[in-house]
Amino acid sequence: MRPLTIAALALTTAFATPALAQDTAAPAAAAAAAPATGDIEKGRLLTYTCQGCHGVEGYKNAYPNYHVPKIGGQSSVYLVNALTAYQQGTRAHPTMQAQAESFSDQDIADIAAFLSSLSK
Structure with missing residues (x-):
């Protein structure tokens, strides 16, 4: 045994x-x-300036004549990936890179949570 x-x-x-x-x-x-969990209310506050370009129907950015996409209702995963790529310099657009460089990972999660909560 x-x-x-x-x-x-x-x-x-x-x-x-x-x-x-x-x-x-x-x-x-x-x-x-x-990944960080996003806070919709904080994201709403952080995206205030985004409306200047992304909230105007048919707006074209001056660098170079670039159609600015509507980001409300976009997938949270897509938004996190895009903002992170701008932040790391692997996605090129000077205005977006400058904006994204100031964001923390939590800011990006908050922004993505808010924007993805909007209807398209």
């Missing part, structure tokens, strides 16, 4: 230890990888 007990203990330990190690590491990794 003793070899069976030792074998059962060994199997239990072998399967439980990685799970325990994973469980203690997972919260830290998940927190680092998890």
Whole structure:
């Protein structure tokens, strides 16, 4: 009976230890990888100046004659990705890059939450 007990203990330990190690590491990794949750009200305040270009139907920006897209109702994921790309300089538009450089990750999440909550 003793070899069976030792074998059962060994199997239990072998399967439980990685799970325990994973469980203690997972919260830290998940927190680092998890996107910020947006606050719609804060996003509403942050997007006040966005209306100057994005809120005008058919508006064309002067750099160079660029059609400014309507962003209300756009996907939150798209907005976060676009603002992050402007912030990192991987998406080019001087005005948007200048705007996005001042945003924190939380600001971007808030902006995306508000704009995606609007109807198209």
